[in-house]
Amino acid sequence: MATANLKEIKRRIKSVESTMQITKAMELVASSKLRRAKEKAERAEPFFNLLYEMMCRIVAESGDFQSTFMQQHTSGATLLIVIAGDRGLAGGFNANVFRQAQIRLDELQAAGREAVVIAIGRKAVEFFQRRSVRLLAEFENIGEDITVYKAMDIADRIVALYQKGDIRAVELIFTSYVSPLVQEAHHMHVMPVEHLEHAPAGYHALTTYEPSPEAVFDALIPKYLTGILFCSVIESFAAEQAARRLAMENATDNATEMISDLSLVYNRARQSAITQEITEIVSGANAQS
Numbered sequence: 414m415a416t417a418n419l420k421e422i423k424r425r426i427k428s429v430e431s432t433m434q435i436t437k438a439m440e441l442v443a444s445s446k447l448r449r450a451k452e453k454a455e456r457a458e459p460f461f462n463l464l465y466e467m468m469c470r471i472v473a474e475s476g477d478f479q480s481t482f483m484q485q486h487t488s489g490a491t492l493l494i495v496i497a498g499d500r501g502l503a504g505g506f507n508a509n510v511f512r513q514a515q516i517r518l519d520e521l522q523a524a525g526r527e528a529v530v531i532a533i534g535r536k537a538v539e540f541f542q543r544r545s546v547r548l549l550a551e552f553e554n555i556g557e558d559i560t561v562y563k564a565m566d567i568a569d570r571i572v573a574l575y576q577k578g579d580i581r582a583v584e585l586i587f588t589s590y591v592s593p594l595v596q597e598a599h600h601m602h603v604m605p606v607e608h609l610e611h612a613p614a615g616y617h618a619l620t621t622y623e624p625s626p627e628a629v630f631d632a633l634i635p636k637y638l639t640g641i642l643f644c645s646v647i648e649s650f651a652a653e654q655a656a657r658r659l660a661m662e663n664a665t666d667n668a669t670e671m672i673s674d675l676s677l678v679y680n681r682a683r684q685s686a687i688t689q690e691i692t693e694i695v696s697g698a699n700a701q702s
């Protein structure tokens with residue numbers, strides 16, 4: 414009986430050791446992908462920041478500025494762009510995004526407004542396919558290798574729908590990378606474009622925009638949306654890797670602790686079995702004397 418218990422404990426130790434090797438490997442892979450994603454985001458950020466500053470400058474230097482991308486539409490659906498991961502084993506990463514998305518969907522439904530979704534990430538696609546939400550588009554496995562051109566394709570499609578009046582607003586739900594230990598799900602209003610200050614009355618611009626400030630501004634909108642999508646997907650991917658690395662690190666630590674506890678139980682059981690054998694030998698020797 415003791416031998417059977419020892420074999421069972423030893424089998425469990427080997428099983429946990431195998432699991433720990435997998436979690437350790439996944440932790441290292443996630444760390445590597447996180448580093449590459451951060452570098453990619455840092456390279457892209459200056460260009461899109463400059464683009465946004467240019468848009469702000471156009472509005473600030475134009476006294477009577479009017480653009481369809483800054484006006485509130487009274488008809489059409491609200492588009493939610495939801496960015497999640499392509500895989501699990503990342504703690505509460507995906508669950509936090511879906512909670513934000515569900516809260517917003519419930520708010521729109523309560524207000525009697527239609528909602529459509531662009532799902533980015535396999536987990537996002539699977540989440541919304543199980544719900545009565547109209548999916549406008551689905552994108553899987555683009556987080557790690559997304560390019561500006563891919564983001565531009567998505568942005569051009571959204572801008573076309575917005576200009577036609579099919580969409581009244583564009584909102585983004587994604588996870589931002591705060592630190593290796595902290596990732597936060599965010600809900601962001603993208604269009605109509607907000608928080609751009611108009612020039613005061615009587616202001617004379619130093620820059621002349623041809624054919625007009627509105628035309629230049631509207632031409633920048635697809636690039637502006639491209640930048641938001643591109644950077645959000647990369648940042649979400651980085652946050653996913655950080656969450657997965659932390660989850661795998663915790664799993665590895667738990668496995669190490671479990672192996673330590675099982676080894677202690679194994680050693681005690683083995684010591685008890687040896688003690689029992691010695692006692693049986695001594696008792697047998699005493700019985701024969």
